[in-house]
Amino acid sequence: MVDDYAMVNTLERGAAEMLEPRVRGKVPKVRRAAAVCAANSALVLMFSGETTNEEEEAILMDDMYLIHLEGASSLRFEKAEAQGDYLPGPRKGAIFQELSPGKLFLYGGVGPDGKPCNDAFVLEVDGLKWTRVFFGHPDLAHPTGPIATLCQGKLVSILSSAGSPKLDIAESLDFAGVSESFDITTRMKASSLELLSFVEKWTATQAAGFELASDPGSLAAEFDKLLKVMEALYEVRSKKGYIDLLLEQLSEAFSFLASQHIGMTKQMKALEEVGRAWEE
Known part of the structure; x- marks a missing residue:
């Protein structure tokens, strides 16, 4: 050499x-x-x-x-x-x-x-x-x-x-x-948006079920409506702890992503609306 x-x-x-x-x-x-x-x-x-x-x-x-x-x-x-x-x-x-x-x-x-x-x-x-x-x-x-x-x-x-x-x-x-x-912020944003979409649809479905309960007369006449109200009541009672935790986790995730200079204003407003609907 x-x-x-x-x-x-x-x-x-x-x-x-x-x-x-x-x-x-x-x-x-x-x-x-x-x-x-x-x-x-x-x-x-x-x-x-x-x-x-x-x-x-x-x-x-x-x-x-x-x-x-x-x-x-x-x-x-x-x-x-x-x-x-x-x-x-x-x-x-x-x-x-x-x-x-x-x-x-x-x-x-x-x-x-x-x-x-x-x-x-x-x-x-x-x-x-x-x-x-x-x-x-x-x-x-x-x-x-x-x-x-x-x-x-x-x-x-x-x-x-x-x-x-x-x-x-x-x-x-x-x-x-x-x-x-495999980037943590990329994966967190994707997962958070999926979970936000899920909880938006879930709360809207349960809200629609409870809306039917405002007319007791129609429930007696239409059994399908009564089933939807009962299903909404069961969903809320059985998943209350899960939804409470999910909303808290999404709030923390969106705050973290915002601190990384990722635009999350629209998603945070949507989460606030879901939170208000859930409290009602």
């Missing part, structure tokens, strides 16, 4: 210049198939990769380095200590790309056991914090890992079916869409 460094000056088209940089800091052990990504024009991150030990056995490095580009021909290495509830394990051949400004995306690779790493992580460059955004069983991934890249925020991977020598399966995963579907 080659253990030297080079920088390429590409400021002039068609005249790229290879420079031998001055290297400072804690230089990492030489390796191959490391995950490398530029965070900005002055910082490159390198994660894991494969090297050899004293017995010339291949091993994976469980480390990450910051490579500071301090000038036209100057590099400074710094060993990084990352944070996070789940940290990516050592691997080789993983993809490492910019997901959005300040966030880098790590996916796949092959782990120490020779099995593909069927997981994905996002690294916040400020603070060096990892967040695991996907995890699957290694046996569900292609033995050598998929060919993958990020395209417009989506993970696009190409792999082969079992026993096939051809890479003939293309898959994509929209992390933004998946993340939004």
Whole structure:
């Protein structure tokens, strides 16, 4: 494995210049198939990769380095200590790309056991914090890992079916869409609107039943009306505790959503009307 460094000056088209940089800091052990990504024009991150030990056995490095580009021909290495509830394990051949400004995306690779790493992580460059955004069983991934890249925020991977020598399966995963579907405010708003619709219809139905009781004469003449009144009375008595709690929970949920700058004025007014109808 080659253990030297080079920088390429590409400021002039068609005249790229290879420079031998001055290297400072804690230089990492030489390796191959490391995950490398530029965070900005002055910082490159390198994660894991494969090297050899004293017995010339291949091993994976469980480390990450910051490579500071301090000038036209100057590099400074710094060993990084990352944070996070789940940290990516050592691997080789993983993809490492910019997901959005300040966030880098790590996916796949092959782990120490020779099995593909069927997981994905996002690294916040400020603070060096990892967040695991996907995890699957290694046996569900292609033995050598998929060919993958990020395209417009989506993970696009190409792999082969079992026993096939051809890479003939293309898959994509929209992390933004998946993340939004599990977002607490998104889910709370959707559930709250469903519950509000339910309680509006329920109170309207019971109110219509009690309205029939205002004409006792018609109840004696029409048994169907009497049944509706009795059903409304049973519903109110049996579900009073549930409706009281539901109205209280919806009020708290709408207040929280409003604090998150989500427009809930219309829904809060509708809830107030339901509350007044319920009290009557």
